[in-house]
Amino acid sequence: MVQTDYLADSASALPDSPSGADWLTPRRRRMLAAWGPVITLGALVLVLTIVNSKFATAANIKTIANQSAIPLVLGVGLAMVILLGAIDLSIEGVMVATMFSVALMAANNVNDLDLGVLAIIVGLAIGAAFGAVNGMVNAYLRIPSFMVTFGMWFVGIGVAQRLLGRQPPRIDLEARNWVTVQRLGVQQMFFIAVIVVALGFLLLRHTRLGRHIYAIGGNEELASQSGVHVRRVKVMVFTMAGVLSGLGGAFALGRAGVADVTASQGRLFTTIAGVVLGGTLLSGGRGGVLQSSVGIIIMIVLRNGMVLAGVDPFLQDAVEGAIVVAAVIAMNWSARAKLRVVA
Amino acid sequence: MLVALVAGVSLLEPSFLKAASLRTLAEQFPLIFMLSMGQMTVILLGRIDLANAAVTSFAAILMAKWAPDLGTFGIVAVIAITSGIGALHGWLHMRAQVASFMITLGGLGVWSGLALFISEGRSLSVDPGVASRLFDRTLGIPNAAIAAVVVAVGYAYLLANCTFGRRLFAVGNGQRPASLSGVNADRIVLIGFAISGFFSGLAGTVLIAWLEIASPTTANSLLLPAIAAVILGGTAITGGVGGVGRTLIGTLIVAVLRVGLDVAGVETSIQPVIFGMLAIVSVAVTIDRSRLPVIK
Known part of the structure; x- marks a missing residue:
C-alpha cells in the first residue's frame, strides 16, 4: 500500500475525526474500537437466533465451528x-498450490506416493516458500x-492447474483423519485452528518479533532507526503467512478429500473482511490476532x-465483496484528513 | 522487445506466422487492448483497478440479458452503467481515502458475484446485433482491431492535448502539488476510474461480438494479462509516466505471448504462472522507488 500522511501522524489522527461527536471522547472511542466487534458479533447472533429457529441448534453451532477453522x-x-x-493477496493461490502438492504426496489415487505426515510438512514448506518469495520481493x-x-x-493457481493431471487427486480416508476426526463433536481442525490463534496471540504479545511487527506498522522509518531489522521481520511475517495459507490448503484438502483448483475461491474476501472488521487497520500497527478472529467469526x-x-x-x-468495502471504509473513516494521499 | 519476441516465436515455431495464428492474434488483441487502456488510465494516476475485468464480464451478461428487448440501445446503456460503476469506485476511493486496490478488490467480488447471480452461473448466448459487424473483416483484419486503434488514437489525442490529460498526468506525478495548484484531484481520479469503467464496457461489447456468448467469468482471466500489458509497455505503477503508445506495445507483447505460447504447445494451465511472474518482474524494473518513502 502506498500511503503518505502529510498533516497528522497516525497516532494523533483519531481524536480530530471530522465526524467526532462530543460524547465520543478518545477514551470511549478506544473502548468502542476494542469491544465493537464483540458487540457486533453478539448482536448478530442474537438477531439470527430470534429470526431463524435453526440457527441456535447444536448441529448448526458445530457447523459454524467446522467452517471457522480454515478462515x-x-x-x-x-x-x-x-x-x-x-x-x-496470494492466500487463495498458495492454498490451492499446497492443496495439490499435499494431495499428490499423501496416499492418493493418482500416484503411488504415501509420505504420511511428511506430506503435510512438505506442503507447509511449500507454503513457506511462497510466503518467503512474497516477503523477499517486497x-x-x-x-x-x-x-x-x-x-x-x-x-499459485497456475502451479495447482499444472499439478492437476487427467483427474483431480483424491486422498485416502485415513489421510484425512488428522483434519476430520471428531473431538467433542467438532472436527479436529477446529482445535488446531484455536491453537494457531493462541500461538499467534502469544507471538504478537510476548515476543520481540511481535513488538517489532507493531513497531514497523506504526512507523516504519522510526522502527528502522531504532534498530529493528525491518526487512528480516517482513520476510519472516510473509513466510509465516505462507505457512498458514498452506495449512489452510491442507485443511481444505482434508475436509473435501479431493484437490480442486476452485476450492479456495472467496477465501481472500472472507479473510480480509474478517481481519478488518475485527479492528485491525489496513494502515498497520493497530489490532491483533484476537480481534481479527472475532471479525472472522x-x-x-x-x-x-x-x-x-x-x-x-x-x-x-457479492454481499461479501460489499462487506469488504464497507468494513474497510468504516474502519478507516476517522483517519481521513485533508490533503492525505492514498494511492 | 516486441520485435525480439515475434522473431523468437517465429524461429521456434515457424507456423506462428501463418494466417491462422495471426488471425487469432488480431481477434484477441482488441479485447485485451480495451482492458489495458482502462487499466492504464488508472495506473497513470498511481492507482490500480482490480475490478475492470469483472466489470467486463458483468457488462457482457447485462448485454446478453438486454439485447433481445433493447438491441443496440442496450449496449449503450450498459456502457453507461459500467462507466458509472467505475465512477463509484473512484468516488469511494477518494471520499473514504481507502487504497484503490482494496476498493476495487471488493468491487471484483461484488460485480463477479452479481454477474453469476444474474446469469444463474450459466453462459448465455447473445445476438450482438449491430456489434456483430465488429468481427466482419476489412482486408482480412477484424473491424474490432481497427476500431480499437481508432479509439486509441482519439484517446491519445485527448491525453496529449486536453486540459484533462494534463491534469491526469499532474495528479499521477504528485497529487499534493497538483491539488495545491488548484487541480481538483478528487474529480480527476473519479473521472479516471469512470474511463476505466467505460473501457470495461467497450471490452464487454467486443467480447459478446467476438464469442456471441456471454459467460459470467470469461473476462476474469484477462485481469492479469491486461495489467501486465500496461506495465510491460513502460507505464510505472507509481503513476505519471506512460501513455497510449506504450500500452499498445505492451498489449501486443502480451497478445503475441499468449498466442505464441499456445502455438508453441505450452499448456494453458501454466500460463498464469508466466503472467504472474511477468507482472512482478516488470513492476520491479519500471517502478520509481524514489517516489515512495516507505514501501508497504
Whole structure:
C-alpha cells in the first residue's frame, strides 16, 4: 500500500475525526474500537437466533465451528501481514498450490506416493516458500506488497492447474483423519485452528518479533532507526503467512478429500473482511490476532445466516465483496484528513 | 522487445506466422487492448483497478440479458452503467481515502458475484446485433482491431492535448502539488476510474461480438494479462509516466505471448504462472522507488 500522511501522524489522527461527536471522547472511542466487534458479533447472533429457529441448534453451532477453522488460520497470517501495513493477496493461490502438492504426496489415487505426515510438512514448506518469495520481493526488491502478492496469487493457481493431471487427486480416508476426526463433536481442525490463534496471540504479545511487527506498522522509518531489522521481520511475517495459507490448503484438502483448483475461491474476501472488521487497520500497527478472529467469526456467522435464509450463493459472494468495502471504509473513516494521499 | 519476441516465436515455431495464428492474434488483441487502456488510465494516476475485468464480464451478461428487448440501445446503456460503476469506485476511493486496490478488490467480488447471480452461473448466448459487424473483416483484419486503434488514437489525442490529460498526468506525478495548484484531484481520479469503467464496457461489447456468448467469468482471466500489458509497455505503477503508445506495445507483447505460447504447445494451465511472474518482474524494473518513502 502506498500511503503518505502529510498533516497528522497516525497516532494523533483519531481524536480530530471530522465526524467526532462530543460524547465520543478518545477514551470511549478506544473502548468502542476494542469491544465493537464483540458487540457486533453478539448482536448478530442474537438477531439470527430470534429470526431463524435453526440457527441456535447444536448441529448448526458445530457447523459454524467446522467452517471457522480454515478462515481462522488464514486470518492469523493475514492479521500479522496487515499489522505491518502490508497485504497478502496470494492466500487463495498458495492454498490451492499446497492443496495439490499435499494431495499428490499423501496416499492418493493418482500416484503411488504415501509420505504420511511428511506430506503435510512438505506442503507447509511449500507454503513457506511462497510466503518467503512474497516477503523477499517486497522487502529487498522494494515492490508494494499488493503487487507482489497479486502476481503470486496467479502463480499459485497456475502451479495447482499444472499439478492437476487427467483427474483431480483424491486422498485416502485415513489421510484425512488428522483434519476430520471428531473431538467433542467438532472436527479436529477446529482445535488446531484455536491453537494457531493462541500461538499467534502469544507471538504478537510476548515476543520481540511481535513488538517489532507493531513497531514497523506504526512507523516504519522510526522502527528502522531504532534498530529493528525491518526487512528480516517482513520476510519472516510473509513466510509465516505462507505457512498458514498452506495449512489452510491442507485443511481444505482434508475436509473435501479431493484437490480442486476452485476450492479456495472467496477465501481472500472472507479473510480480509474478517481481519478488518475485527479492528485491525489496513494502515498497520493497530489490532491483533484476537480481534481479527472475532471479525472472522462475524463473517462466518453472517454467511451461515445467509445460507439458513436461503440466499442465492452467488449473491452471497457479492454481499461479501460489499462487506469488504464497507468494513474497510468504516474502519478507516476517522483517519481521513485533508490533503492525505492514498494511492 | 516486441520485435525480439515475434522473431523468437517465429524461429521456434515457424507456423506462428501463418494466417491462422495471426488471425487469432488480431481477434484477441482488441479485447485485451480495451482492458489495458482502462487499466492504464488508472495506473497513470498511481492507482490500480482490480475490478475492470469483472466489470467486463458483468457488462457482457447485462448485454446478453438486454439485447433481445433493447438491441443496440442496450449496449449503450450498459456502457453507461459500467462507466458509472467505475465512477463509484473512484468516488469511494477518494471520499473514504481507502487504497484503490482494496476498493476495487471488493468491487471484483461484488460485480463477479452479481454477474453469476444474474446469469444463474450459466453462459448465455447473445445476438450482438449491430456489434456483430465488429468481427466482419476489412482486408482480412477484424473491424474490432481497427476500431480499437481508432479509439486509441482519439484517446491519445485527448491525453496529449486536453486540459484533462494534463491534469491526469499532474495528479499521477504528485497529487499534493497538483491539488495545491488548484487541480481538483478528487474529480480527476473519479473521472479516471469512470474511463476505466467505460473501457470495461467497450471490452464487454467486443467480447459478446467476438464469442456471441456471454459467460459470467470469461473476462476474469484477462485481469492479469491486461495489467501486465500496461506495465510491460513502460507505464510505472507509481503513476505519471506512460501513455497510449506504450500500452499498445505492451498489449501486443502480451497478445503475441499468449498466442505464441499456445502455438508453441505450452499448456494453458501454466500460463498464469508466466503472467504472474511477468507482472512482478516488470513492476520491479519500471517502478520509481524514489517516489515512495516507505514501501508497504
